[in-house]
Amino acid sequence: MYGRLDPTRGRRGVGHGPEEEADSSPRIGVFVCHCGHNIAGYLDVPALVEAARKLPNVVLATDNLFTCSDAGLAEIRAAIAEQALNRVVVASCTPRTHEPLFQATCEEAGLNRYLFEFVNIRDQCSWVHMNDGVAATNKARDLIRMGVAKAALLEPLVESELAVQPAAAIIGGGIAGMTAALSLARRGFAVTLIEREPHLGGLARSLHRLYPTHADAQDLVARHISEVSDNPHIDVLTSAEIREIRGYIGNYELTVYSRQFGMDLPVQAGVIVVATGAVELKPAGSYGYGQDPRVLTQGELERLLVEKEALPAASGELRSVVIIQCVGAREPSRSYCGRTCCLTAMKNAILLKERNPKTEVHILYRDIEVHGTHFEDYYGQARDMGIIFTRYTPQQPPQLDGSRVIVHDEMLGAKLGIPFDMLVLSTPMVPPTGVRQLAQMLKVPVDEHGFFLEAHVKLRPLDFATDGVYLCGSAHWPAHLDEAISQALGAAARAATILSKEQVRSSGVVSIADERLCRGCERCAEVCEFGAIEFHVLDRAGGRYDQPGQPASRTVARVNPVLCKGCGACAVICPTGAMQASHFRGDQITAMIQAALGD
């Protein structure tokens, strides 16, 4: 059901065994922190301690100047031993910074770390109610009472451990995929590089020169391919399609169909890197593209530039080239900016000018996207060579008029008619075919344009929410070559954080499905961002299904504790109450609400 390894393998408790603690009645210790002036300056701490002492199951209530100081922590450890505490409540600053510290302290004293409960009386109480100490003290008293009520129902939780296969599967053999493969291979990790096409190289195979250095793109591709082929740690599968992906972080199993060998090949990997790139949009119907042989995309122009003799410029026949930017981009149906098209247009314009300075080159643009330090100089170079940049607005886009392009020049405030021998359309990169199927197999999302959607736009640009799957290059968003290389190295580092470990360990706070209540409606799986919920069939014969009046077999949810992040979304959506987020169970939350309402 979970592939080769059972997810319950290696699950272990920390501190006391679950059996021992589950039997003992709660003995709760409450520690109220002064935080110097931060809490005690506004709240009546002695009154809080006094109130806590009277709560059910509380055997010790005390205060500390700084509970987080070495002295405060020592006091907690001593109290656990001397008073035989089996639950600890600290009322202090914020769990954001201090919960792990207090949990570790409990663990050091032999208590399971999940028998600790944090009550936030600083960030969410004394700091926000500085002007009303009495009301703030009352609120803190309520918060502590709620925390104690929940603490009485806490249970020790176990954390899962899983062995990690020190191997990576990289999907996509362009420059990004090869760069990631080489970085991991240099570290000694085994890599399987899976490419759909018969050759490695990806988008760069169709490039002529690289902006802004004008280095030869084919040299770069050849260098990468030879390094990859020479590396003993890298297995290359070309003409290969992913058929199926099973498993989870540490233990993925891919089924790859090789057209070369005419058979399915199994690939085992601890992590997966997605580097499937992007392709140029073909703007069917725009400006006569597809019908008029004079109308090309940048990619098609670039191929003509590679085949040097194919271009009439060499013989001086190409008098005027007009390039139109943002064709198929920044419009209602495709709202994004293609990022790389301005520079590609400049590059090809410069190359045309270098071949024949007499060729007139016009670039019609909306905004010139040449951010960063060195691209701006490249833009300057293009202008210095006599390439003419004309700004248009979407309200008055360029129009085709026979052998002329009519454009309203915003700067001049006048209409221009520019004759052309060749019309080049700059179109954005779009995701290649098959992205959505791959995303489904990986259980990762794509955005509205079909680019893969990372775990967090700002701080986790190379990760997916699903653990053990990483992302780089134009599969994420159209990327300049240096960006794609950076991201590929970065994805390799992210992957190496898993591959360097023999085991991965998960939190004890995970959801648990009660199979007796589950109806198999699958709503939990729809809201789970982490692909942690799978379904399996229970049948009467197995003796696991005992409710009368139900069909003989049925499907129920099961949570993979290694993938679950304990967010609780499944518990919220579950219509039967079968899904419970441990540590935030319904009975625990109900007890807190009751404690809040009744004094």
Add this chain to the structure above:
Amino acid sequence: MKEVLVIGGGIAGIQAALDLAEQGLRVHLVERTPSIGGRMAQLDKTFPTNDCSTCILSPKMVDCARHPNILLHTYSEVLAVTGEAGDFRARVLKHPRYVDETLCTGCGDCALKCPRKVPDEFNLGLNQRRAIYLHFPQAVPMVMTIDPEHCTYLTRGKCGLCQKVCQAGAIDFEQQESEFELEVGAIVVATGYDFYDASHLSQYGYGRYPNVITALEYERLISASGPTGGHLLRPSDGQPARKIGFVQCAGSRHVRHNRYCSTVCCVHSTKEAVLAWEHDPAVNSHVFYTDLRGSGKGFREYIDRAARDYAVNFVHGRVAQILEDADHNPIIKYEHENTLRPERMTVDLAVLAISLVPARDAPQVAAILDVGLDDFGFVQTDPLAPVDTSRPGIVACGCCLGPADIPQSVAQASAAAARAAEFALA
């Protein structure tokens, strides 16, 4: 265990340190200021998601502090580096905080009593802190620092109030600066950036006109943890700003100042205009731009949404000059994009999108590390080896390489971690 030195504790240095530590390398994270966090800690929210900057940064800072493989050396600087890839020796200077880091809990009781007020550099001097201070409320480590230039006990032997009120007994006026040496296999440079001196743009009147401010000053003004508690009040009279002009390319794409594009400002200013509207929908914002650049993921849609849903008016045209009227209202002079005639717009507040420039001490840092700089003074790398500096074993990431947005910096930081690990484990 193999060790790596990371210089700079902004988001790039933090990410590189975490990625290295999670690969089992021991990391020394050296940060010059009293806390890690860097520029990102000064931002209110981040584009294009409007995530609260501190809220997403803080957990990473805490992870760094708590990671068993990361040693934080805050308030410290690298003095010298010798050796080669796989075997560097770095000498580090630790400045005295005059506060025992192992005892201080950052409760701040001392700062309440400290009588000496000085401009708060975290808030760009918009308000005052005390001579004993926490760098910012979410500082990591959460430890106070005494500013030796302004503490009257350290300068004149008078006061010592902080020592009297500190219940943790953490104040130590006898603390001395100390030097130590690290042996590391690789070095990650993540020393970040500074802003161009806005007073060089005399045509915009920064420094002369009180209501002409920089984008980062605006960020502190609109931040709930900033000097005005998040109220957008203009400096001249403390009145709410209702009409705001954002001036793009202030020092960027300019032959006499910085030739390059600072990359982040178009979307950054758009975000600042969106935040103003969110605080008060009566605000109207005007963004004066050269090219409106937003090619990052989701950026163009963010700009389009700002225009459509947040009443942000984008004006194509470079601002020629800013004047002010008798009430200190800035008057923005620009060319109207349709009529092509010079126009004036009077606003309550003018915000300059100042160029990002190399950190002030970038030349010294480059000399200590013996790495090359580019024409602009940023650390030089090759586009095909984008995080490798000119010296093998030393890699770089984030804005010390040139202006970059947060996701770019984070991706580069992970890349630098990959290369540093390759060098250190080779």
